[in-house]
Amino acid sequence: MKKFFVILIFCFMISGCVTRPETINPSLIQTAIEQTVIAQPSFTPLPSSTFSPTLELTVAPTPNQLTDLYLASILILPGDLSSDYSAGEIRIKEPLSKSIPKPINNVLQQVNHNNDVAGVVSILVYDNQVDALMAYKHFKGGYKQIPEVPHLGEQSGIVDNGLTLDLFFIRCYTVGNIQVQYPIDKNSFISYAYQLDERLSHLVCQ
Numbered sequence: 001m002k003k004f005f006v007i008l009i010f011c012f013m014i015s016g017c018v019t020r021p022e023t024i025n026p027s028l029i030q031t032a033i034e035q036t037v038i039a040q041p042s043f044t045p046l047p048s049s050t051f052s053p054t055l056e057l058t059v060a061p062t063p064n065q066l067t068d069l070y071l072a073s074i075l076i077l078p079g080d081l082s083s084d085y086s087a088g089e090i091r092i093k094e095p096l097s098k099s100i101p102k103p104i105n106n107v108l109q110q111v112n113h114n115n116d117v118a119g120v121v122s123i124l125v126y127d128n129q130v131d132a133l134m135a136y137k138h139f140k141g142g143y144k145q146i147p148e149v150p151h152l153g154e155q156s157g158i159v160d161n162g163l164t165l166d167l168f169f170i171r172c173y174t175v176g177n178i179q180v181q182y183p184i185d186k187n188s189f190i191s192y193a194y195q196l197d198e199r200l201s202h203l204v205c206q
Helices: 002-017 026-039 063-067 129-140 186-204
Strands: 085-092 105-113 116-125 155-160 164-171 174-181
Touching: 105 174, 116 186, 129 164, 129 174, 155 186, 164 186, 174 186
Parallel strands: none
Antiparallel strands: 085 105, 105 116, 116 174, 155 164, 164 174
8 A cells, every 4th residue: 555655656746847838829830930931041053063165166056947037027127228229029938040059048039219120139048158158159150359348248249330239248158149220329238238247147147
């Protein structure tokens, strides 16, 4: 019997030493969660450790990108020509002479003078330098010495036979040709060629 009372007293002593958990206010838990979410830093991926060469190479558009270019959108824009000249009919992927390498994309637009056809603007896009140079030489024809237009394309030339101005240039595997009959102003004609070259370079060069 004495052993029973000793054990009972010992149990009361242990239960008195154990601290009962306090009841926590649920709103405090929610506040703690919100503060944890706010304080949690956002993850920022570390830069790749893959080695990159310091040399930056110019990446040319792929053949598919060049084929899908809508070149007609850059040919003749408002203000390109004097008021008596205007943009005419557009022909996309027009069949060309067999002496010209087949381009992957090309467009031709007529130039009108007082509503009469007075010239053409054409662009031929290639995916390699060999074909582009062959097409350029075709437009250059049999002329041995042709005046170059400074800073137009990578190569350029202009022929003035007194009746027609014939200008051609090459830019990033793309050949441009502008032929317009007089009385067009020669300076405005060349100025238009510079504008066309600049617009073209944004599309075919990267």
